[in-house]
Amino acid sequence: MSGEGERGDRVVTVPNALSVLRLALVPVFLYVLLVAKADGWAFAILIASGFSDWLDGKIARWLDQSSSLGALLDPLADRIYIIAIPLAFGIRGFIPWWLIGIIVARDVLLALQVPLLRRRGIVALPVLYVGKAATFALMSAFPWILFGQLDNVAGRIALPFGWALLIWGVAMYLWTFLLYWYQTVLVMRAPADDRRPSVRTARADPLPLSPTKGRQVAESNVPEDLRYTVEHEWVVKVDETTVRVGITDYAQDQLGDVVFVQLPGAGESVTTGESFAEVESTKSVSDIYSPLDGEVVAVNDALEASPDLVNSDAYGAGWLAELRVGSGTADDLLGTLLDAAAYTEQISG
Known part of the structure; x- marks a missing residue:
């Protein structure tokens, strides 16, 4: 075990290009769904975006192209999609506004943690697996709900499936909101020099391990x-x-x-x-x-x-x-x- 260097700071990588493409597709999706009302094309954009999200992670591991920029772009794209899609669906009347309010309010309230954590030198709380599952459920629900707007047998099958994923995703979304705020409260209650478990800190200089100096090894x-x-x-x-x-x-x-x-x-x-x-x-x-x-x-x-x-x-x-x-x-x-x-x-x- 020894000290680690910084994460790769490469900018021009295949995963980063895919993340930028996902971000660029957001306004295209909104135009196609809200202005052109071409639901089929909007569905295709959601599928392409989801596939690129899966692919950029795989490529980052296959080609060893993880980077600091990629670590920023990927979750940023997820957050933008999770806010933009429900708002667009609300405008079209696909899902109720109270449900949209829960999704958007959760992310806004979590953003309020940032200045509190920074006061303790904490960059971010660790990502919870249930949070990843919630994001996956929501991002999977949206294409099914959109496909469910089709007036045919396939649409009638897809819609309840999409709603099941949406309800499950929102439930996990709320659960992770409570977990993250619970961790934040623990951090803020602790003395300033007492870093609580389960947080990533800005203070992370490599520490080479050396033989003990006067320490009795039992x-x-x-x-x-x-x-x-x-x-x-x-x-x-x-x-x-x-x-x-x-x-x-x-x-x-x-x-x-x-x-x-x-x-x-x-x-x-x-x-x-x-x-x-x-x-x-x-x-x-x-x-x-x-x-x-x-x-x-x-x-x-x-x-x-x-x-x-x-x-x-x-x-x-x-x-x-x-x-x-x-x-x-x-x-x-x-x-x-x-x-x-x-x-x-x-x-x-």
């Missing part, structure tokens, strides 16, 4: 039944081909309060010595390096809501991911790593 902090890497990850056997990985007690102590953990997705490939996860504390952003060539089979979803588990239970509830060994067995891998005595000697310096 044997209980280096369990005998685990194996360790020189980068301060611990590894334990789950079954014949799978291991569980986390960061050591020494590492979490050096990093300080962990406020955000970015984990890979199940099914992603990992390579020995390459970063596959990221831990952010109030002191640094640090990469987590894979101890093997293989595949991610599970991640610790509890860290999304409670990243401080890495501090409070580094060897238990604070685990990061489970990896399947690409070749050989878990025992073969463990035999190449440091045992407790060797790791204790390393960190004692």
Whole structure:
């Protein structure tokens, strides 16, 4: 585990071009739906926009073209569509204005969090998976509702399906609104120098881990039944081909309060010595390096809501991911790593 550099600052990338295209389609969609009243073409634009949203994320991972600009453009496009489409649907009479008010008010009220969080040096609260699900449900509902305006059998089937997605999406939208504001209240109630869990902070300078200086490393902090890497990850056997990985007690102590953990997705490939996860504390952003060539089979979803588990239970509830060994067995891998005595000697310096 070591300090991480900044996210790529490339501007001209394929994902960014797709995000710009999505934004450019917003006024086109509004004209086609409200002025030309060409519902079929408006439906096609929504489908194209949704496909490009899916595609830009895939391309960013396939071509390693993630960028700071892309991280801004993609959610911006989502927010604009989620406000523009309901307003247009309201003008056309497709959905009631009270429902539109809920959707728009939620985003406006969440925007009021920004100055409050910035006072504590917090860039943003972490994205909740239920929030992603809500956005997906809403963006899926809109094309179905639009298609449901057709006076035929297909339209009559599509409309109730679209309404089901819309109601479910709005319910999750309201739930995430409450969760985000609950987190904001916790942040504001905490002392100014006490960064609460589950927030991304602006203070994230790389913190290289070095041997302890006078710190007594207790044997209980280096369990005998685990194996360790020189980068301060611990590894334990789950079954014949799978291991569980986390960061050591020494590492979490050096990093300080962990406020955000970015984990890979199940099914992603990992390579020995390459970063596959990221831990952010109030002191640094640090990469987590894979101890093997293989595949991610599970991640610790509890860290999304409670990243401080890495501090409070580094060897238990604070685990990061489970990896399947690409070749050989878990025992073969463990035999190449440091045992407790060797790791204790390393960190004692």
